[in-house]
Amino acid sequence: MTEEIIIAGFGGQGVLSMGKIMAYSGVMQDMEVSWMPSYGPEMRGGTANVIVIISSERISSPIIKQFDTAIILNQQSLDKFESSIKPGGVLIYDGNGITRHPERKDINVYRVDAAEEASRMNSPKTFNTIVLGGFLKVKPIIKLENVLKGLKKSLPERYHNLIPMNEKALKRGEEIIKEIQKSL
Amino acid sequence: MEKELRLMKGNEAVAEAAIRAGVDGYFGYPITPQTEIIEYLMEANPAETTGMVVLQAESEVAAINMVYGGAACGKKVMTTSSSPGISLKQEGISYIAGAELPCLIVNVVRGGPGLGTIQPAQSDYFQSTKGGGHGDYHLIVLAPASVQEMADFVDLSFELAFKYRNPVLMLSDGAIGQMMEKVYLSPFKERSKTVPEWATSGKPSTRERNIITSLDLDPNRQEVFNRKLLAKYDEIRKKEVRYEEFLCEDAEYLLVAYGTSARVCQKSVQLAREQGIKAGLLRPITLFPFPTKRINELAGKVKGMLSVEMSAGQMVEDVLLSVNGKVPVYHFGRMGGIVTTPEEVVENLKSKFIGG
Numbered sequence: 001m002t003e004e005i006i007i008a009g010f011g012g013q014g015v016l017s018m019g020k021i022m023a024y025s026g027v028m029q030d031m032e033v034s035w036m037p038s039y040g041p042e043m044r045g046g047t048a049n050v051i052v053i054i055s056s057e058r059i060s061s062p063i064i065k066q067f068d069t070a071i072i073l074n075q076q077s078l079d080k081f082e083s084s085i086k087p088g089g090v091l092i093y094d095g096n097g098i099t100r101h102p103e104r105k106d107i108n109v110y111r112v113d114a115a116e117e118a119s120r121m122n123s124p125k126t127f128n129t130i131v132l133g134g135f136l137k138v139k140p141i142i143k144l145e146n147v148l149k150g151l152k153k154s155l156p157e158r159y160h161n162l163i164p165m166n167e168k169a170l171k172r173g174e175e176i177i178k179e180i181q182k183s184l
Numbered sequence: 185m186e187k188e189l190r191l192m193k194g195n196e197a198v199a200e201a202a203i204r205a206g207v208d209g210y211f212g213y214p215i216t217p218q219t220e221i222i223e224y225l226m227e228a229n230p231a232e233t234t235g236m237v238v239l240q241a242e243s244e245v246a247a248i249n250m251v252y253g254g255a256a257c258g259k260k261v262m263t264t265s266s267s268p269g270i271s272l273k274q275e276g277i278s279y280i281a282g283a284e285l286p287c288l289i290v291n292v293v294r295g296g297p298g299l300g301t302i303q304p305a306q307s308d309y310f311q312s313t314k315g316g317g318h319g320d321y322h323l324i325v326l327a328p329a330s331v332q333e334m335a336d337f338v339d340l341s342f343e344l345a346f347k348y349r350n351p352v353l354m355l356s357d358g359a360i361g362q363m364m365e366k367v368y369l370s371p372f373k374e375r376s377k378t379v380p381e382w383a384t385s386g387k388p389s390t391r392e393r394n395i396i397t398s399l400d401l402d403p404n405r406q407e408v409f410n411r412k413l414l415a416k417y418d419e420i421r422k423k424e425v426r427y428e429e430f431l432c433e434d435a436e437y438l439l440v441a442y443g444t445s446a447r448v449c450q451k452s453v454q455l456a457r458e459q460g461i462k463a464g465l466l467r468p469i470t471l472f473p474f475p476t477k478r479i480n481e482l483a484g485k486v487k488g489m490l491s492v493e494m495s496a497g498q499m500v501e502d503v504l505l506s507v508n509g510k511v512p513v514y515h516f517g518r519m520g521g522i523v524t525t526p527e528e529v530v531e532n533l534k535s536k537f538i539g540g
Contacts, residue, residue: 032366033364035364036363060454061448062363064526
């Protein structure tokens with residue numbers, strides 16, 4: 001099993017940390033992982049992205065052009081990466097601020113309005129965790145218990161009080177996808 | 185003792201491995217994309233645990249001269265930087281090579297020339313393997329291709345540096361420095377309590393004083409010393425060549441790549457084979473000494489070779505010398521901080537050797 005993922009959005013949306021939680025969760029499940037961030041000037045206010053690969057085998061190239069899954073959090077990233085998803089692959093995006101929606105018909109598109117949902121849940125910062133929960137419902141490659149272990153590992157100890165809130169967010173993301181899948 | 189599993193950036197792995205390897209001193213100056221090394225060391229504050237000194241010098245030139253001084257005292261010392269910073273250190277590196285001192289220098293390469301970019305590149309191959317500073321000298325050059333090797337090669341570097349009394353350079357790049365992977369960390373080693381017999385550690389009555397210098401005004405004596413260095417480099421060429429082969433047994437086309445490019449090419453080999461092209465990969469782990477003999481042997485078995493580097497074509501010259509005209513050799517690479525993609529490599533392999 002190999003899952004090649006790109007996560008992209010604005011700097012500050014938690015793009016890199018979502019990737020980090022994924023990578024740690026993969027480690028907790030005894031998988032091989034790589035986490036390759038874009039770094040440099042684009043991170044300072046512009047778009048940020050990270051390539052995460054989770055695999056049962058040794059990972060060759062950490063830098064790739066074609067992805068099984070793209071998790072997209074803003075318009076620029078959607079424009080940039082929609083064409084980079086493998087046919088039959090998955091696109092998960094937050095509709096917040098999106099004016100041109102995905103057009104491809106040969107991929108599975110899921111819209112998760114996580115920003116809206118997170119503010120409704122009164123925890124706007126867990127917005128990226130809702131998306132992550134959604135991803136894990138579409139691609140159940142990591143068990144929830146391992147994601148929680150991964151969260152614990154990637155969050156500094158002083159933030160461990162936020163874990164229950166994040167668990168709720170993960171589950172909410174899962175439910176949103178469940179509803180979408182039912183309506184399909 | 186069991187190895188500890190962590191998820192780390194390559195830069196962090198170098199720093200943690202240095203503490204665990206029992207390094208006596210780190211002297212550095214921040215520069216992207218390797219600043220996490222000094223950041224990590226400062227935060228870990230090993231002065232309180234192993235007694236390792238971590239010092240941010242006032243400049244790269246100061247840092248390398250602190251390394252020179254520490255090494256002269258027989259200590260395990262190191263510095264890290266990225267391309268423009270390594271250029272500033274070249275004078276000191278030449279002096280250290282001339283004084284035959286062990287130390288570790290890590291270059292997390294970014295695009296050049298000049299200040300260039302801060303993204304990954306492999307354009308410092310010539311500088312690392314052919315000199316860099318002035319005079320006839322070689323560094324032992326190791327090229328890590330994973331976060332695990334960023335950690336493992338710290339210990340290996342010091343082992344080689346002290347064995348041959350020669351500076352060792354780890355030639356990494358921004359991609360390996362910045363990416364996170366699983367890494368198994370070695371148990372802590374104690375810092376050495378003994379000093380080598382050549383070190384300037386104070387003159388006891390039992391021996392003559394030790395002198396560390398790279399200066400000899402007598403050309404005849406200097407030439408004798410140059411010959412001694414050459415003999416040392418020949419021994420290193422004989423004993424320390426390291427490389428890894430990936431699907432070379434039945435390969436018709438051979439990719440040669442190190443570091444990040446080798447990771448990319450591993451995927452290219454798989455993609456090429458899915459298309460029915462029998463490709464293989466030779467990954468030099470030591471760039472000096474270069475796996476000349478093995479590449480020459482493989483040249484007798486394949487139809488051609490492609491040297492893949494994130495540069496305008498530097499290592500390709502060593503591949504050409506190794507192949508010595510047996511088969512065609514080409515270069516492919518991106519520059520300026522752009523990492524070659526696996527698909528691009530396959531397309532290039534096809535267009536150069538197969539047509540289309």
